[in-house]
Amino acid sequence: MAAGTVVAFWVVSLVFVLTPGADWAYLLAAGVRHRSVVPAVGGLVAGHLLATVAVAAGTAALLARIPAVMVGLTVAGAAYLVWLGGTALLRPAAPQLATPDGGPVPGSWLRQAGTGLGTSGLNPKVFLLILALLPQFTDPGGPWPVTAQILFLGLVHVANCALVYLGVATGARVVLRARPAAATVVGRISGVVMVGLGVAMVVGQLVHRV
Numbered sequence: 001m002a003a004g005t006v007v008a009f010w011v012v013s014l015v016f017v018l019t020p021g022a023d024w025a026y027l028l029a030a031g032v033r034h035r036s037v038v039p040a041v042g043g044l045v046a047g048h049l050l051a052t053v054a055v056a057a058g059t060a061a062l063l064a065r066i067p068a069v070m071v072g073l074t075v076a077g078a079a080y081l082v083w084l085g086g087t088a089l090l091r092p093a094a095p096q097l098a099t100p101d102g103g104p105v106p107g108s109w110l111r112q113a114g115t116g117l118g119t120s121g122l123n124p125k126v127f128l129l130i131l132a133l134l135p136q137f138t139d140p141g142g143p144w145p146v147t148a149q150i151l152f153l154g155l156v157h158v159a160n161c162a163l164v165y166l167g168v169a170t171g172a173r174v175v176l177r178a179r180p181a182a183a184t185v186v187g188r189i190s191g192v193v194m195v196g197l198g199v200a201m202v203v204g205q206l207v208h209r210v
Contacts, residue, residue: 014160022193023161026119028169037170042116043112044120045116048126049154051130052155055150056147080198085198
C-alpha cells in the first residue's frame with residue numbers, strides 16, 4: 001500500500017479514537033477502579049478488531065443491509081450501555097487496588113476485558129464507522145487484495161486505539177486515585193455519559209425509522 005494512504009488513514013483513525021464516547025467513559029471508570037488498565041484496554045481493542053474482521057469478511061456490510069439485525073444490535077448495545085451507566089451511578093468509581101487481604105480483586109481482569117469487549121463490540125457505531133472508513137482507503141487495483149488492505153488498515157486503527165486508550169486509562173488512574181472525591185464525580189459523569197449514549201442510540205433508531 002502507498003505510504004501516503006496509510007498516513008492519511010492513520011490521521012483519520014486517530015481523530016476518531018480521540019473523540020470521547022462510550023469507550024472513554026468506560027476507560028475512566030476502569031482506570032480508577034482496577035489495579036491494572038490493560039485488561040480493560042485489551043477488551044475495548046478486541047471489539048475494534050472484531051469490527052475490522054467483520055468488515056474484511058463482508059459481514060458488517062451484510063448487517064448494514066438488514067435493518068432488523070441492525071435494530072437488534074443497536075438495542076442490545078444501548079441496553080448494555082445503560083446497564084453499565086446505571087451500575088456506575090449506583091456504585092461510583094473508587095480506587096480498589098486490592099482485596100482486604102492484600103491480593104488482587106478476584107476475577108477483575110476477566111471482568112474488565114469482557115466489559116470492554118461488550119462496550120465496543122456491541123456498539124453498532126463502531127461497525128458502521130469502520131465499515132464507512134476502511135474501504136475508502138483501499139485500492140482495488142493495487143498489488144494487495146482488498147481484504148488484506150482492510151485488515152492491514154484495521155491493525156493500524158487497533159494500534160491507535162491501544163495507544164490512546166492506554167494513555168486515557170493510565171492518566172485517569174494516576175490523577176484520580178490521589179483525589180477520591182474527584183474520582184467519585186468522574187465515575188458518576190461516566191455513568192451519565194453511558195446512559196445518555198444508550199438512550200441516544202435508541203432514539204436515533206426510532207427517529208430514523210419514522
